[in-house]
Amino acid sequence: MDVAWTMHTGFGSWNPALWLAALLIALVVALAIRALGRKDYRKNSAQTKPFISGNEEPAHGGGHIPASNLYWGFLESMKAYYERLVPLHTGMLGDYLVWFLGVLAAVLVIGLVI
């Protein structure tokens, strides 16, 4: 098979057009399987209410969940790391420049040694 638009990196390769074509065909297969199933349900009935173990559903707009909650498990597990890292982000340009120069110097030293 010889297909245009293949990107070669010298180590590997990938062809986005070919993947998209395969994805579209796979989507058709998935749609065909889906079409075998039952389509109906009772709209606007109790079965369309969210399952919350019998609890009352909170009023819409009554609560606000910040996006950072998405990563709660990660932030909690890495708390020790973030407790040190967050205070370093002072918001002052001078501090960031010092960090940038420090890391650049370290990379240069490591690069020269290796």
Place this chain on the structure above:
Amino acid sequence: MNIGNLIMVVVGTGAMALFGIVAGLFYMGIDRVLVARMQARIGPPLRQPFIDMAKLMTKQNIVPANAIPWLFNAAPLVALASSISIMLYIPLGSFAPIFRGYGDLILIVYLLVIPALAMVVGGLASGSPYATIGAQREMVTMISYELPLATTIIAFAWKYAQLGLDNPFSLATVAATPIWSQVGPLGFVGCLLLLVTMILVTPGELGKIPFDTPEAETELAGGLLVEYSGRNLALFYLSLGVKAIVLTAVVVALFFPYNLSSYLAMSALPARLVDGAFFLVKIFVIMFFSVSLIRIAMARFRITQVVDVYWKYLGALSLVGLILVMVDSFIR
């Protein structure tokens, strides 16, 4: 792309879809029987996952009132279609990948993210508190297992780039040049550590115990799948079955690419059949050690423990594996 290529893509994708779905459901059945036997139960028949699928197709396909309908319905389709598309980049037995030369190991790592992201999107689109928590946990689990998975893939990519082979990142190249014959004692130990890492990344990718925190039936009543029913739920189950085959096939291609036909004097067709059967056995063995045995022996981790296991312990283990493979290459 000419007509011949198009026919090749259509037939190849259809064949991979059929193989992935049938083999995925079959291995789900084997897993359930084995787990039942280890718990001293008789368990369901092997065909139970097929019966479950048929039953789900007869159930109502409820779309919750709070859901975003088009996203809610699209997520299972994308999950299944993207899982099937990855099959085209993986060698199966002595059959080279259908898309050989058009995708490499690094691409597979990226494509593996799509089914998991589709589940996250589906969960968030459900408009359910349980599903939202499940989606949040799926995101965190995904971030967690990416580190050891990426480190393992980097180790392989680095090693094969060092060997000076053509297309070193190609899975077909990796399968044709088994890693064990390319490393010394230190590299051998490093590869063993990478194998352990991949074995433990697999249940996380598949959301199996002890890494099933996003679903957590007893806690979140199914988590990100809680609002799914009928044909939409069936598609998610099918995508998990296909993904199980994808992941185990990747482990086989990376670590156990050997074929029986190379040791037996056989003509072309019987050799293909024997290699195909041997490939299915290898998948079964990997599935047994990475899914069945682990899920029977352990309880569910909390989400913070999932991060600990993947980022701290397996991250360190895979890094040691990578370093050993590199040191081995330098001193050889």
